Amino acid sequence: MNRAVTNIAIPAMMEIGENVIDTLGERLRQHGFQSVTIMWDGFVEASYGSRLLAALDGCSAEPVLLDRTFSIQEITGRAFQLPASDVLIGMGGGAVIDMAKYTAFLRKIPVISIPTSASNDGFASSGCSLIVNGRKTSVPAKIPFGIVAELTILQKAPDPFILAGIGDLMSNITALYDWQFEEKQGAGTVNAFAEMLSKKAVNSFIRTPMADIHAPVLLKELISSMTMSGIATEISGSSAPISGSEHLISHALDQWADHPQMHGIQVGVAAYIMALVHEHRFERMRKVFERTGFFDYVRTLGMKQADFLMAIDRAPKVKPNRHTYLHEEAYRLKAKQAVQSDPVLKTILH
Numbered sequence: 001m002n003r004a005v006t007n008i009a010i011p012a013m014m015e016i017g018e019n020v021i022d023t024l025g026e027r028l029r030q031h032g033f034q035s036v037t038i039m040w041d042g043f044v045e046a047s048y049g050s051r052l053l054a055a056l057d058g059c060s061a062e063p064v065l066l067d068r069t070f071s072i073q074e075i076t077g078r079a080f081q082l083p084a085s086d087v088l089i090g091m092g093g094g095a096v097i098d099m100a101k102y103t104a105f106l107r108k109i110p111v112i113s114i115p116t117s118a119s120n121d122g123f124a125s126s127g128c129s130l131i132v133n134g135r136k137t138s139v140p141a142k143i144p145f146g147i148v149a150e151l152t153i154l155q156k157a158p159d160p161f162i163l164a165g166i167g168d169l170m171s172n173i174t175a176l177y178d179w180q181f182e183e184k185q186g187a188g189t190v191n192a193f194a195e196m197l198s199k200k201a202v203n204s205f206i207r208t209p210m211a212d213i214h215a216p217v218l219l220k221e222l223i224s225s226m227t228m229s230g231i232a233t234e235i236s237g238s239s240a241p242i243s244g245s246e247h248l249i250s251h252a253l254d255q256w257a258d259h260p261q262m263h264g265i266q267v268g269v270a271a272y273i274m275a276l277v278h279e280h281r282f283e284r285m286r287k288v289f290e291r292t293g294f295f296d297y298v299r300t301l302g303m304k305q306a307d308f309l310m311a312i313d314r315a316p317k318v319k320p321n322r323h324t325y326l327h328e329e330a331y332r333l334k335a336k337q338a339v340q341s342d343p344v345l346k347t348i349l350h
């Protein structure tokens with residue numbers, strides 16, 4: 001089911017740059033926010049806590065430590081114990097930002113995401129991934145009111161986090177191809193504007209110099225492309241513009257593999273597999289993954305060929321209501337053949 005959307009929410013505050021975090025208090029006051037609740041984990045509090053609190057001088061700020069990943073039931077319980085505040089800030093990796101997004105959604109207050117790594121597009125998207133009955137599940141929430149991407153912090157994230165972000169972004173290519181296929185099968189409707197945004201987002205990144213993945217120009221491009229991708233999901237009312245068969249493979253690995261890897265790493269490998277199946281832009285994708293060192297990193301992980309073969313078979317079960325290429329047996333077969341015969345995949349999966 002696709003619903004027509006004419007009114008969409010977009011972030012009102014969008015800051016990408018060096019030292020943008022240090023003027024956050026001023027920005028909050030411009031938007032009329034006085035009181036703020038901050039959610040972070042112990043690492044972020046120790047590394048950047050005093051910097052953020054100094055930046056919020058003049059607002060009343062209440063930090064809340066999230067010392068582990070809470071289930072959706074726990075988040076709901078905790079959300080209503082929090083003191084009232086005008087705005088919520090989630091600062092950290094994907095899990096912390098998702099917990100903050102969902103808390104803000106329940107409390108009906110705006111949320112500002114401050115990602116400390118660009119490892120996935122969660123900081124800009126409307127949905128979040130939470131633990132429901134012991135399993136990671138996609139749950140709807142709201143697109144953040146603000147995104148503050150502090151490059152001096154994002155640059156310090158270790159290589160794998162940036163590579164994961166690149167993997168997640170490259171999957172727009174295969175997700176869009178699946179979405180068009182789905183429409184042809186009469187199983188969905190492509191929203192042309194969401195499609196355009198998602199495509200422009202990934203194409204703009206592809207043209208960026210990639211010799212140094214910590215370079216501000218690359219990180220800026222990665223973050224803004226992911227933000228555009230997040231807005232594409234808001235427009236379409238679904239994750240389809242940025243999530244297709246490659247995400248199903250990753251979700252199947254999360255559920256059934258012994259040692260799942262970072263979301264964007266799994267998604268990147270799966271996107272390359274699906275680009276081979278689609279016979280669409282796989283050379284371009286291979287070049288990006290070679291130039292950035294993505295494949296070199298994956299080679300060190302000991303990811304198993306057998307896990308990918310299993311995940312391809314189980315992919316349709318993850319979202320039975322969709323109709324991607326992997327929902328047809330002939331293409332699952334083609335995907336498994338690619339895993340076993342592609343020269344790159346043969347060297348990175350063991």
Ligand SMILES: [Zn+2]
Nearest residue numbers: 120121168267
């Ligand atoms: Zn993703």
